[in-house]
Amino acid sequence: MAAQSDPTASTAPPAARPAPPLLCPDCGEPLEQTDRYCGGCGLNLAAPRTPEPRPAPAPAAGSMAPPATATATGPTAPDGPSPDETGSFVLAPPQGTQGDSDTLALGLVARLSDPREEESPAPAAGQAVCVACGVGGVDDDGYCEHCGHAQPRQRDHQEQELEGVAAVSDRGLRHHRNEDAFVVATASLPDGTPAVAAVVCDGVSTAHRPDDASAAASVAGGESLLAALERGTGAEEAMRGALLAAFDAVTALADEDDPAARPHHNAPACTCVSAVVTGPVFTVGWIGDSRAYWIPDDRSRPPARLTEDDSWAARMVAAGLMTEAEAYADARAHAITGWLGADAVEVDPHVAAFRPEGPGVIVVCTDGLWNYAESAAEMAEVVLPDARSRPLASARALLGVALDGGGHDNVTVAVLPFPATVSRAGIPSA
Known part of the structure; x- marks a missing residue:
């Protein structure tokens, strides 16, 4: 009796599987189609890579197994790695060989050669030399032209301490470069009063050249602020300028970019927050979502967040459409x-000016920190009790909070003690 076909069985072809994401084969960092090197580990993605040969599984008792040197030959023999039944790749000998051990060994040596051992043109005059292989020159993107190793960047971690202010900047654990920048400086007002300032900028990652934007803004902002104060301009007007x-x-x-590439x-874009201490008053200025906090020495007094974000969440809260918790939980x-x-x-x-009743510190930071200590109370909990006398140690501790998070x-x-502890304006501490 003939078997009956099941009329309910589906004849539709199986749905196509989505293409797997591109990942670095060494460190798993997500990649783009146009990447030449991995942003995480510096792997040269264009260099030939051949998987290590895997030993064949031992045959089961009583089964027949081909000799270890048996290989596929003829017109269908593969000339490179071929997938086994598990989907992994195994090595086959070069096409045309008969599987003798000498020929096969030579083929493997040729395929598994390390590209770093190949000859490479000498670095050009004045070009930096790779810290990993010591042979290749470093290209404009910070990678070795010979082995592809990512070079350490000066901005990956920076620290600076002057008398009365200290700042720390770090790449963090997930980004391939540091797009933040800062400037700390001291100056003297016309009446001899010291002024201590910090400018902190955060590059907008979705914009072009965010690292250049933050660097340019911090330098220009710092120079303008101090020059205006030294001329006798009021702190609020100087901050706005x-x-x-x-x-x-x-x-x-x-204006420096190629007009053809602009569309x-x-x-380039960034956010900016700045603080300056002048006598019994300190002044804060900002554009964007980088923040400033006031943390009093006397922790029985309330701390305060001094800035309001230029952000979608802040607008929702200001309009009464969401609570702060709801707004900041939104994507x-x-x-x-x-x-x-x-x-x-x-x-x-x-721009806003403040005249605290007691001593404390002003914490000026990007969202890379305040994401882990968002409220004033949370920030006060992680600021060292002796932050005013050890601003650099306090800045390092706050960086640790972000990295641990x-x-x-x-x-x-940046951490600025208040009142200012500067005795000689503009002279770095030893």
Whole structure:
């Protein structure tokens, strides 16, 4: 009796599987189609890579197994790695060989040669030499032209301490470069009063050249702020001018780009927050979502967050549409509504002055830190009790909080003691 076919059985072809994500074969870092090197470990993705040969499994008792030297021959013989039944790749000898051990060994040596052992042109005059292989020159992207190793970047970790202020900046644990920047400086007002300042900037990662944007903004902002204070300009006016100078510096970067490439990317952009201590008052200015906090020495007094973010979450809270907890739990929370750069819709510097009743420290930081200590109370818990007398140690400890929390972003933090502890304006501490 003929078997009956099942009319309910589906004849539709199986759904196509989504293409697997591109990952670095050495460290697992996500890759783009156009990447030449891995941003995590520096692997040269263009170099030939042949998997290690795997030993054949031992035959089961009573079964027939081919000799160890048996290979596929003829027109269908593979001339490179071929997949086994598990989907993994195993090595086959070069096409045309008969499986003799000498020929096969020579083929494996040729395929498994280390590209770092091959001859490479000498680095050009003045070109940096790779710290890994010591042979190749370093290209403009920071990778060795010979072995592909990513070179240490000066900005991956930076620290600076002056008398009365200290700052630390770090790449974090997930990003391939540091797109934050800072400037700390001291100056003297016309009446001899010392002024201590910190400017902290966070490059917008979705924009073009975010690291250049933060560097340009921090330098221009710091120079403008101190020059204005030394001329006798009031702190609030000087701060507003510093933020506008930082904006002009970042906007100028867009003019340097190739006009033909401009439609394909956003203009360089960053956020900025700055604080300056002048006598019994300190002044804070900002654009974006980098923040400043006040942490009193007397922890029985309440700490305070001194800035309001230019962000989607802050607008939702200000409009009464969400609570702060709801807004910052939303995936759109960190979308910024104010920044420095040619694509900024408007530039509205925020400036505020404060006169605390007692001593303490001002913490100026990017969201790479405050994501792990968002409220003023949480920030006060992680600031060292003796932060005013040890600002650098306190900045390092705050960096540790971010790294211990996951280090998902670049981290930059400056700590300014209040009142200022400067005895000689502009002279770095020993």
